Amino acid sequence: MPAPSxxxxxxxxxxxxxxxxxxxCDPVLASGxxxxxxxxxxxxFTAFAVGDAGHLLRTWHPSTRPAELDLDDDVRWVRLDILDVDGGGPFDATGVVEFEAFHRLDGQRSSLRERSRFVREDRVWLYVDAIWNNG
Structure with a gap:
């Protein structure tokens, strides 16, 4: 059961x-x-922002999911910009979401840009992997 938000x-x-x-995001965090x-x-993104590693692992495809995930408590995730969406609708089998996520660490601002791949299996969307482009 997920921790209280x-x-x-x-x-x-x-x-x-x-x-x-x-x-x-609360209903998605609660249900996966x-x-x-x-x-x-x-x-x-919200799971990273609130430190919910369990949600991240539950929604990660088993073929690429790590055994455990240790989130950095010093990173503060502050904004998500969606740049592009390809597929990923309620009746699609695959989808790609490109985004830029902004964060702060040790008083410095930075961002992470990524194209994330998703698959839908048994009517459940799962994160597969990504192509990274750090800003």
């Missing part, structure tokens, strides 16, 4: 969708299920 349901979601957490690859991507 440090974010109130009526607060803005960390994924910067503009929606409140309770109707954006997203209707689209984009929603899964947003929930995975």
């Amino acid at each position: 440090p974010i109130a349901a009526d607060q803005r979601c960390p994924c910067t969708s503009g929606d409140v957490f309770g109707s954006c 299920r997203a209707p689209t690859a984009l929603r899964l991507m947003r929930s995975r």
Whole structure:
């Protein structure tokens, strides 16, 4: 069972969708299920932002998932910009989401740019892998 969230349901979601957490990423974090690859991507960013390694592992495809995941508590994830979406809809089998995620570490701002690949198996979207381009 996932740990209780440090974010109130009526607060803005960390994924910067503009929606409140309770109707954006919270249901996906709680269930591990997203209707689209984009929603899964947003929930995975939020999981990094709140330190929910369990959600990240549960939504990672078994063929590429690490045995464990140790998140850096010093990194503060502050913004997610979606740059492109290819497929990943409710009836697609695959999808790609390109994004830039902004973070702070030791007072320095930086970003991570990635094209993430997703697959839908048994009606569940899973993160597979990525092509990285660090900013």
